[in-house]
Amino acid sequence: MKMKTYIEMGEKRAGKQIELARILGVRDTTLRLAKSGKMGLPDAICIKLADYIEVNPLQVIAASNLVTEKDEERRKIFESCFTRAASVIFLTVTMGNSDLLSLDTSTSIFIYSCIFCIMLNL
Numbered sequence: 001m002k003m004k005t006y007i008e009m010g011e012k013r014a015g016k017q018i019e020l021a022r023i024l025g026v027r028d029t030t031l032r033l034a035k036s037g038k039m040g041l042p043d044a045i046c047i048k049l050a051d052y053i054e055v056n057p058l059q060v061i062a063a064s065n066l067v068t069e070k071d072e073e074r075r076k077i078f079e080s081c082f083t084r085a086a087s088v089i090f091l092t093v094t095m096g097n098s099d100l101l102s103l104d105t106s107t108s109i110f111i112y113s114c115i116f117c118i119m120l121n122l
Helices: 003-014 017-024 028-035 043-053 057-068 072-095 105-120
Strands: none
Touching: 003 017, 003 028, 003 043, 003 057, 017 028, 017 043, 043 057, 057 072
16 A cells, blocks of 8 residues: 555545644654655554554555665565565465355365455555
């Protein structure tokens, strides 16, 4: 996901951008700049935002770093955070869903593949 999406999730929960800024302990201009892709947020603020919107902090930190990172090798490292988190979510969902286990093998594989693809497009 892009940083803009995480900030919008926080704004929706807080009601207004200025209220989200207050909750995170930053200026609303800081959020505006981060949302527009002109700057990232400090890691500590990313963690606070992730906790507030109940998502994986590593994904928010990675999204924030992708805003400004120019080095292609480092960008790939940050992008891998989304794939790892999606894999963990996928395993959690499938391992905890006994209804999927009772389906025939080809149907289960198809459903698992669909869930995995959806998770990668977070």
